[in-house]
Amino acid sequence: MTPHVAVLIVAAGSGTRLGAGVPKAFARFAGATVLEHAVRGAFGVGRLVVVAPPESIDEARAIVEPIDPEAVVVGGGASRQASVAAGLAVLEPGIRIVLVHDAARALTPRQQLEAVASAVAETGAGVIPALPVSDTIKLVDGQTVLDTVDRSRLAAVQTPQGFPREPLDRAYAGATAEYTDDAALFAAAGGIVVTVEGSPLAFKITTAADLARAEQEAGDAVGATIRTGVGMDVHAYDAAEPLWLGGLYWPDEVGLSGHSDGDAMSHAICDALLSAAGLGDIGGKFGTDDPRFAGAHGDVFIRETVALVQGAGFEVGNVAVQLIANGPRLGARRVELEAHLSSLVGAPVSVSATTSDGLGFTGKGEGVAVIATALVTA
Template sequence: MHISEFKPDQLIVVAPEGLTAEFERLTAKFFLDFKVVTGGSTRQKSVAAGMNEVTSDFVLVHDAARAFTPKEVFDRVKGALEWADCVVPTIKLSDTVKQVNDHWVDKTVDRNQLRLVQTPQGFRVSTLRDGLARATSDFTDEAGLLESIGVPTATVDGHEHGFKVTTPSDLERARAIFADVRSGIGVDAHQFSDAGTLMLGCLEWPAYPLLSGHSDGDAVAHAIVDALLAAASLGDIGSNFGTDRPEYQGASGELFLREALGLLSDAGFEPANVSVQVVADEPKIGPRRLEIEQHLSQIIGAPVSVLATTTDGLGFLADSRGIAAVATSLVRMRG
């Protein structure tokens, strides 16, 4: 599932002890409204910690290790909660299954009656809370806990991409499935004008004038647009949104980004990562770095990292006459 498609009513991230701040930093790249809590020594204790913060009637519990689960699996689980209190996605087994005892086969098990369980697992919140309160032993998943107290579990179709990434071979499998990744580079520079308000990273900077240009002069957004288009071999900002296009006169950097994302989508690509380096004496990026990263990540639907440097006294950027930006991007073919 693409990160831009994930829009929960409430997002609770359960982090290992000591890593709460890091999980908050990472989650903030994609979401504005979320809460990170510290988990416990077992999965069951971690889920209980997260459930203490849930305010909705239904909840989906998902393993972060299943990083490639498609959106349709989430949709199927959510839909089944209209008629079931406990729902799990499953896939069929393709291998023959043997029941063994001390290296000898007792019998061959009918695999048609067996399923591999994935996540997200969906629950009515009151039912799961009741199960957690009544638990007398530890279970490997929440559905198993509810089954132990008599709550029936419904199943929906899972997906082969919902596997857990826990071993080196799992990483190799993930790379093999999502290997079509391409990179691009974009560069843009503008000098300051004498009027208006600076737009940089799709944010206003009231203390500085607008950058000169056919549009709003947002060097960060323009560099990212070029990097995204270059990665997908779709030309550049000039060939797609050039000065010969009057409809883009004064257009915002956010508009260019969304138009570029549309071109990527039409070509079968989606952004995977963006990094942009701002080169300027002014403004100072550090105080607003996280804000820029969050805002651009929301627009692009992928992680965006923002860095800043100066030219150490060289060139037109040294005396605060303008701003330059260099961006790199990774895009991948949609699965």
Template structure:
């Protein structure tokens, strides 16, 4: 919330430009940016300052009444609105003439810098109060700068370390700014130029990327892109969980995680009973919203009698990719007393990763003798799949 601690501050918002380069049929400050006008958005920043500030608006002569209504809507009270002059310097002078007598610090801001955040206004006020002289925000120049002749001939490369791209709001002690305007004999491109010409000090504080000037249609589109919500919601990863359990069948061969395990009791099931592959299939189908292994492959289809896990995994991958998704990774947890899985973990991970075209990690654990897995009656498997 705004406070009145510190010097009395006023912000002169310069909004008298024609908007010719913007290609608009009305003055630039009254062009709308996703609803509010550029002028309104500039006033939002003034309203949001921590330091209480009066606003003085300088607008085209035919827009005084409209601007006054905008200011009342933003601030909830009338503010000073004056017609501008033929040049920016004349417009600022008109705004300065409307300042209250007790204002000590003046900020001059271009309404065309409509996305400038309130924190930059506060930073400039604080710096003026601390230094006692003019303060302007600026950004380092990142492009290589060349000094060229009128015919385009390059004369030299300018040392950009000594350059800054200056912005608004620019802040000054009131008496210095008034003195500079009174002594002005030429038009300057900004108020800091007048201050420096009058012999007063000016320093630069860090500017804001959002304080860029909206001058061309490209600038207006850039501003729109910065504040407009995404046209589509962000697509999040999809996660599926699958589980499978099979009892041991000493008469069957053991297939687990795509590998054959000789001399180990097999797992009962219509196919090869590979609980790890079946759990992965359910995780993949679940993440893709395609159902489960029973719904896709059936529980007694003769085509899959004795089929190995690779068959189910390959078809599941095809279905997932046909749905416009691809597999990010799969994690598998095998629970059982046997077989001893660690010696073949890498072999199983490489095999399954190759089938799915994505990383597969496998861990195995026991239940310390508890439950049917602890009694070596079967194996349980949990799998998690992430799709993108």
């Protein structure tokens, strides 16, 4: 999670045109609610704030908290603009970039949220994802065609729409009219807005036909994607430290140096999982400059990584790990080690070990290396 980014998910609409008999956020497709799909797609990008119908806050929390216990759920207002303002009001001071996202665009790829956040950081402008208009567009008066509009200068915009925090707050504080989207409000206050490429999957669920399309799109993806990832970590021995490896304590063994507990096996597993899900690496998610992870055990990193992978829409198939070192010897604790790691990952984990026949730093007994591979499905 990027600590200075917030994703504000607007889910307070009534969904009258959808005709589902419930607020749009609680309509279901592909085995989950619209809100659950949207939250899973945004989880891990930044601090999550969900704006729900005031009368359905408890129901929204029941959906959101199992995915992200730290997410904030607040009640919305009478209009979309009022709902966004309610979400902005609860953001913590350290947030510098805000992504305003419609829950109704429930299948928006995670990469689109990350691209918008990156573009805001790079440009300092408002950023909106957009697609070119492919249909011929006519200007009409009732049923009479008045003119053909040049579509080369038109774009269909989506969410999330990203903005630097302070000018967005000022724009909302000074708004005297209702705007159709946040970019229009931001621009009316003098902000510059630029575009990035959108995605066909980021379509808005408005009607029953849209919900059926979402069911189809999600169904097409089930079991259709198998991805693998590789992770590797090395740590030097440190006689002054206890040994933690694979989330277990190894008494009477030489420990490993590191910013956390030096658990090279857990770290390699995290890198493999993040690699498989296309989420970067452990250094980008849990950097050594973050004091929260000083001395943290491998269990913490694995649990957080699995949550990120699942939040990106993937399930872990299995993980294989190989330790390259002169010690410790795994034989007596292999079953315990595999059971512990499997419980953390939520999928089978197999562990093996080898030496490097006296070659290199592992062969000379200077440290350990661990290689992990992971398989995930979406």
